[in-house]
Amino acid sequence: MANSITKIMLERSAETIEQVIIPNLTGAFALEQAMSIATVLRFLAPVVEVESQDVSEENEGMREVLGRVLEVLRGEEALSGNAIRNGLIERLDSEFKKGEVQPQDVREENHNLKRILMETINGLDALTEDLSTDTMSSLRQQIRSVLRQQLDHGVADAAGWIAAHVAARVGSGTAQLPISVW
């Protein structure tokens, strides 16, 4: 977790790039590179703690929906010979057991859960014709609500990047209006 010293260090580094390095650069490409480093530092400074909280929320949401998928698939006994269904059950089971045995770093867990969520989305798509429309629709809705949560966090981060870039441009005296999103 970031502390205030980390935040100050990152901000001071950005200021050094903006005020000492950038004014002494002449090439457009070099200037953009320095500006990019300042933007990255400006973005990192305030968000580390917030991100950590977002990531924990996402993990909770994904565990819940993946647990629900596991429960539904286990209940589909008529598909006991279906390799996709069985593979997905095995994958989800193994991930949940891994979490029980050894607590994972919150970011590492987020990474793993997103990967499994991808596999689950693809697996369920392949099972569309085998599961009832109601079951598919309900699972899809739950998955989409978890995806929405992740998108909201991502969009908030994106706003943070824009603010960081604006700050870097203003700090180096190279601001132009409006600063486009990319």
Place this chain on the structure above:
Amino acid sequence: MEKAQDMRRRLEAYLKAKFPQREELSVVEMDQLTAGVSRENYLVTVSWLEAQGPVSEGLIIQVELGFGDSVLVEMEPREFGPQYEVLKRVYGTGIPVPKVYCVEMDSAVLGHPFCVMEKIEGEVLGEGYYFLHPEYHTQLVKDYVEILAKIHGLDWQTLGLSFLGLPEMDNQRLETAIAGFQRVAEDNQYSPQPVMAELLTWLKRNIPQPERITLCHGDYHLRNVLARDGRIVALLDWESVHLGDPMSDIGWSCMFLKIGYEGFCDETKFLQAYEEMAGVKVDRERLLFWQIVAAVGLITVGLAALKAGIESKEPDMRQLWIWPMVLPRVGDAAARLLGF
């Protein structure tokens, strides 16, 4: 620095051989520009002697880097030459494009194939030009839509553009592209993309048949357009040019209007203006499909660029922050179109 000087020397020797009528030609300035993910762009000023004295000219050198061993090559193999052949043939049709002087396929000269073209003076429309010049806004929107309608109205057969290859009517190329997008999503070890997986499952089940085939720019948005004195003076970056469903260009352009250029033109007005200028109705269902393709395509390019930025020994730092800023907005826009 040494690399830049070596490149400058090699380029000067090349241009001297290409323009023998330009006496004592020399490269007086060379600056790497900031644009371009799959290629490096350089602004080069050359000078030479004519009877009335020294003359100088700005040139753009586009060095094609390709995507290295990225999955994009496999997904959508791109050749270097065809885009410049298209530029040569489109030049003079009323679509503002730079004049291509020469295309060099021999990698021995600069390390990669490259193209030498005219430098057109102007500002990037997507970098605030329209905002800083509100008096030109209406005309710029009109130009922007009109150029797209003109591209789609070109008689590509008469222009001899069949070499671009006709898309299969059974949409095989689209299915291949979607499979490529899926591979990028699955192979990306830095940032798993469940949203992309959801978008891809929707795409696979909703592939439409094209109603007509036209020339498509393939990357039509405000950052590929230059403006000067209130008019659009150049449309750049034709590397994705192809023959296909014009809805792909419209969907691509609409996606950009959604993720940061809302202030330039409202999507409804854009579509209405296009329909008037092109004289065709935009099928909203097919447009939805192509907007999702645009979103997935942008995410794919972003992931590949991010990967390149992380793994490169000489990374372009912009790739490390631009894409984390853009990708969530693209995913968000696409998800909203599909109702989540």
